[in-house]
Amino acid sequence: MTTDTELVSHDVSFFSYKPVSKGSFRLLQIEDKDPTQYNIFSTPVDQAPPYLALSYRWGRSAYRKGRPMSEIYHIRLGKHLFEITQNLHDALTTLAPRLQRDGKSIWVDAICINQEDLDERSSQVLQMRKIYDKADCVWIWLGLAFDGDENRLAVQKMREMHSVLMSARDAQGANLLAGLAAFTPEDPSFFPKPDTKCFRAWQGIQEICNQSWWQRCWVAQEATGENPQLFFLWHRTGKLPIEFQKSIASGSARAMWKLLLRREKPEALALLEALHRLRNLRSSDARDKVYAPRNVASNLPLNILVPDYRKSVKDVFIDVARTAMAMSDGSLNFLGYSCRPAEDALHMGEIHIDLPSWIPDWRYRMEIWPLSNSHGLDAKDQKVIYRASGSDASIASIDDDSLQVYGYPVDKITWISSIWETDYFDCTYVKSWARGMDGSAMYRAGGTVSEAFNRTLVADISLDNQGRRARGAAVNWALVEGLLGHGDHLLKERMEAAITMCSYGRRMCKTDQGYLGLVPAAAKVGDAIALFLGASVLHVL
Numbered sequence: 333m334t335t336d337t338e339l340v341s342h343d344v345s346f347f348s349y350k351p352v353s354k355g356s357f358r359l360l361q362i363e364d365k366d367p368t369q370y371n372i373f374s375t376p377v378d379q380a381p382p383y384l385a386l387s388y389r390w391g392r393s394a395y396r397k398g399r400p401m402s403e404i405y406h407i408r409l410g411k412h413l414f415e416i417t418q419n420l421h422d423a424l425t426t427l428a429p430r431l432q433r434d435g436k437s438i439w440v441d442a443i444c445i446n447q448e449d450l451d452e453r454s455s456q457v458l459q460m461r462k463i464y465d466k467a468d469c470v471w472i473w474l475g476l477a478f479d480g481d482e483n484r485l486a487v488q489k490m491r492e493m494h495s496v497l498m499s500a501r502d503a504q505g506a507n508l509l510a511g512l513a514a515f516t517p518e519d520p521s522f523f524p525k526p527d528t529k530c531f532r533a534w535q536g537i538q539e540i541c542n543q544s545w546w547q548r549c550w551v552a553q554e555a556t557g558e559n560p561q562l563f564f565l566w567h568r569t570g571k572l573p574i575e576f577q578k579s580i581a582s583g584s585a586r587a588m589w590k591l592l593l594r595r596e597k598p599e600a601l602a603l604l605e606a607l608h609r610l611r612n613l614r615s616s617d618a619r620d621k622v623y624a625p626r627n628v629a630s631n632l633p634l635n636i637l638v639p640d641y642r643k644s645v646k647d648v649f650i651d652v653a654r655t656a657m658a659m660s661d662g663s664l665n666f667l668g669y670s671c672r673p674a675e676d677a678l679h680m681g682e683i684h685i686d687l688p689s690w691i692p693d694w695r696y697r698m699e700i701w702p703l704s705n706s707h708g709l710d711a712k713d714q715k716v717i718y719r720a721s722g723s724d725a726s727i728a729s730i731d732d733d734s735l736q737v738y739g740y741p742v743d744k745i746t747w748i749s750s751i752w753e754t755d756y757f758d759c760t761y762v763k764s765w766a767r768g769m770d771g772s773a774m775y776r777a778g779g780t781v782s783e784a785f786n787r788t789l790v791a792d793i794s795l796d797n798q799g800r801r802a803r804g805a806a807v808n809w810a811l812v813e814g815l816l817g818h819g820d821h822l823l824k825e826r827m828e829a830a831i832t833m834c835s836y837g838r839r840m841c842k843t844d845q846g847y848l849g850l851v852p853a854a855a856k857v858g859d860a861i862a863l864f865l866g867a868s869v870l871h872v873l
Contacts (some may be wrong), residue, residue: 347372347412349446357456357463358444359383359437360409367428372409372443377462383437385467386427387554389475389545390442390616392418407443414443423473426565439463450641457639461553461627472555472564474543477536485529486536549613549624552606603629603637604656604666604702612697618645621694622652631659646733649691654730662726664737664867666692668702671837672854677751690735699755700837703791703850703869717793717801718868726866739864745872747842751853752835757828759812762789765840776846788848791834807831 352358352374359380363369375381405421406413416424420442431438445456464470477483524530545551601609606625615621623639626632637655640648656666669692673685687693704718727738749765752758771782786806794805811827834850841851843861851859851872860873 345412347409347414349449349452350374352446352452352456354455355459357439357459359439360443361437362428362431364432366408367425367432368406369408377459377466380466381437382468383439384427384431385439385464385470385554386423386473387464387470387545387551388423388473389419389543389548390417409443416442419473419475422476423565426473427471436468439467454639454641457623458627458634464554469563470554472545472551474540474545474564477539479536482532482536482539485533486540489530489533489537544614547614549610549615549621552610552613552624553627601628601630603632603652603659604669605629607652607692607694608669608699608702611694612699614697617641618695619643619648622648645695646687646691649687649694650730650733652694653691653735657726657728657730662728662866664726664728664864665702665704667867667871668704668869669694670852671696671698671700672852674751674853677853678753688733688735691733698837701833703834716868717803720869721863721865721867724865726864728864728866737864739862739867741860741873742863742870743843743845743847743861745841745851745855745857745859745861746844748851748855748857749840751839752832752837755832755836757832761835762831768840768842775848781848784848785840788840788850789835790830791850793834794830805830 353376355378356374356376357380358372358374360370360372363371403418405416405418407416407424408414420440424440427438441456441460446452477486520530524534603626606629607622610621610625610628615624619639619641622637626637626639632655636659637651643651653666657663667690670690671693672689721739729736747768749768750761752761754761766785769781769785771780771785773781775781775784777784783806786809787804789807790805792803792805794802808827811824812831837853838850839853839855841849841855843849849861849870855872861870862873863870
């Protein structure tokens with residue numbers, strides 16, 4: 333690769349694109365004698381020669397030791413220069429010997445797509461899933477390590493622990509979680525002492541899992557497609573053992589591994605679920621928070637929600653709502669993904685206010701579970717759980733940026749709790765919410781207020797080992813407080829996770845008619861609660 337300091341001639345021209353025909357794409361072919369020289373050519377996707385597809389993070393490299401932030405990098409496309417980012421420079425520099433040895437072409441989105449041509453960008457994005465699936469293999473560039481020695485120890489530890497974990501899994505009947513649970517805090521391989529090689533190895537593993545590649549929304553389609561050849565590149569140490577990473581993925585890597593596991597156990601992934609699963613990931617263009625997941629969704633025809641970068645962010649988000657309604661006979665379940673600002677929120681992050689309140693804002697990076705029938709996160713079925721409006725069909729339409737629905741008010745909020753703002757179980761929220769209750773009093777729908785409180789915390793839903801949902805669940809406090817014995821720690825964690833999943837990002841409320849409920853963080857005392865025809869749950873106005 334070359335930098336701006338190497339440009340000695342002022343008559344060097346920069347590369348300009350020629351149009352690419354429908355159904356075709358561009359590929360790069362490296363020159364044998366010059367790792368900075370590439371030829372670029374177009375070919376139909378279905379007739380492409382063997383090629384590799386690169387997945388990486390745009391922008392600067394996280395590792396910038398000794399390199400000024402202003403440094404500019406180039407490759408040569410034919411006789412012309414082409415500017416590339418620092419992180420792509422690092423990736424191509426690392427891959428160049430392999431490309432020269434194998435003689436294969438490579439596809440890189442930042443180079444092979446004319447990013448300035450909005451029409452081309454839209455059409456190429458629509459076929460990106462196909463491009464990755466048809467590649468001989470997908471190379472994932474995680475970046476350069478800050479500490480080369482620590483990195484080598486990390487990769488060595490990964491390879492060592494991979495065989496250990498696989499043995500533990502096999503000993504537990506192919507149950508990897510049970511195999512992990514077999515390790516104790518006394519095991520020096522998993523819980524090393526500080527200032528040891530093992531400790532540095534785990535620090536290196538943590539660095540790998542915290543690389544910004546894991547936070548990109550586009551990696552969902554790049555790394556979870558049908559291509560069986562998927563390799564992770566880190567620093568200059570070669571491929572990483574993917575099985576071990578699945579076992580210890582943490583931090584920003586966790587959400588992506590959930591999707592990567594679908595490569596092995598394919599399941600239907602509906603549009604709203606795909607959007608929700610990638611909601612916590614990042615993109616430089618807000619419209620990509622829709623266009624990246626739409627290529628992952630399994631129920632979406634190619635002619636629906638077609639990428640169009642000439643549209644505004646608001647129009648793209650409205651298109652999602654229209655599509656969700658059209659594909660579900662007018663269902664209003666998409667409303668469950670809307671989030672509005674709360675004045676007293678401390679940790680819930682920034683929420684944009686440039687959209688009407690009914691439009692789900694997919695820029696909002698919080699995974700608040702929607703209380704609807706359309707989405708159960710880990711639920712494997714589409715069983716109807718809530719029937720707020722009975723068998724009434726929805727009467728709703730979207731006109732420009734307005735949602736028109738038929739319904740009527742049924743209640744009013746008279747008390748609200750604080751917001752549950754942590755994405756993990758925190759008993760202080762439960763205690764704070766409970767202080768507003770008279771637990772021994774009789775509840776409007778039967779039983780005591782305390783019993784209703786315990787059902788409300790988990791939205792009256794249980795989730796079994798197979799992901800099947802059922803009504804009639806309540807918090808088992810003996811389990812949560814660890815009173816049922818050491819062997820029930822997995823059930824305890826599952827109960828705590830259920831409480832957090834339902835309560836996170838919400839408040840508990842009391843209503844004028846004496847009911848308890850979970851309401852959005854932005855709800856206030858005096859807000860009306862309405863029933864919309866065709867809606868599975870009630871909505872706060």
